[in-house]
Amino acid sequence: MQKYSIQHNNWSRRHFLKCLPLSAFAIVGCNQQTHKFSNKIDTLEKVTQSGVLRAGYFVEPPAVMKDPNSGELRGSYVGAIKTIAAELGVKVDFIEVDLARFAAGIQNDLYDVSIGSTFRTIKRSRVVAFTDTIYYLGFAGVTPKGRGDEFRTEADVNRKGVRVALKEGAALQTYAKERWHNPELVILTGTDLSLPLQAVSSGQADVGFINEHTTEFYARNHDDVEIIFKDNPILVLGMSWAVRPDDTRWLQFLNTSLEALVSTGQMARWERKFYGEKLRRQIIEPDAPNVQT
Template identity: 25%
Template sequence: MKRRTLILAATAAMALAPMARAQDGGTMAQVMDSGELRIGVAAAEPWFYKDPMSEEWTGVGVAMGSRMAEDLGVQMVPVETSWANAVAGLQANQFDIMFVLDPTEERRQALDFPENPLFYYAMGALVQEGTDVTSWDALDTPETRIGVTLGTSLDRNVTEMMDEAQISRFASNDEAIAAFAAGRIDAVVQFHPALVVQYARLQIGEVILPEPVEPVATSAGMRQEDSTEFLDWVNTTFAELYDAGVPDELFDAYLATKDIDASTIPGLVKEDW
């Protein structure tokens, strides 16, 4: 019994060690010590895409992670998670940062976010072709079935906006799109860059930006900790990359891999809309 107790105690200590290191020296110290910047990735084009054959992750979020890891002189390591589990994964020190995580009030209570945004996008909807909809109110009817991705800021937004519509929640963007293609829902609400990629792949329905159209700032979540070194670095880096137009560069490059003409859609820098 004593030996078993010692083994369990050692195992618990090993499990808590990464979190302890993060709290003692902060995330920046942990990243530099390990030589790795671990980013959370959850299937959602164009931010994160896992090739089913090579299992390699690509996307705007992955490219941003690679760029920032290079600035630090460390290796970028993707860690698979889900939008619903992103907050818990960061708190448990499973990864260091999650890009394209909107800083909602609920998330701010659990995570740190930089003051400067990562980039901007707008809420949109993929609807059946020929649907006469110009506003969000027009979608809020008892017969309208709307799909959103569970645990996202869009899930919260649609829940707050819609009083009459039937809302279905899916584990990923792809599952929501599959339900739309199968006719199980009438509309999918996602941010406009994701919808453009989905439409290009499906070639069914049409992408609309119902009114009012408002830019939404997205960000990146990090663990709350005493040291602000990592948070300050991310904040400064975001400002520099946004001013240099890097988000649009990464977005355009990803769209090119999908044979989508980036010049035909709004980018991620709102001043250019």
């Protein structure tokens, strides 16, 4: 802000009174701008005041599962966010979102937190703030029954004539574009994470990749495919929830809440209920990794 200096030997009373309204206007304007930014209600306060916690999600078992008939949601993350909401004395409003657009939903205030199980990547962390890692996960895939031996390594996938189905917005999409220059990449859009796997069942692709959990649940119900990369998943990363980058108090609250659910064993109990076993909390660092995230 420009400063005005009044020196009695140079300024007359009339000049001072003439300039005073302008100075006052400048000060008020500045105060209004400061008030505009400093008076912003943080999400924790907003949620408790409104009585509603808006949770964006996409289906990714066992974290988020959706009954195809009733639409009812269940899963470890669903149980976690409901428990957190109960502690706050508020209800949860679930909002389904496409993985490829989860960050835009946060930035445009469509929901307070994205509980869709999301890979923590360096690129994504530029536009959202992630909670601490809840578990670790990589990418596996499926191929038609009887063709598993054809695709044991990434070099087997990275061949001309191979059609590889990937989900738009998945971390593996960027990875594949940077490394797999020979196969045909079939990029699929939509909220259903199993789309790349469905492409294999329908004959649109030779292999389809998505996270290990979605792959395993799909294979359980589709005997026309077999899993590849089950024992050597690609691009293993931490899985987290996401909030606005400037939402520090809300992020700290969620981290504390999630830590309590993990350390007390409640998260593991949900995981065993919906998946059959506790999920991967630790990973062994690979030798000489060649991974850009």
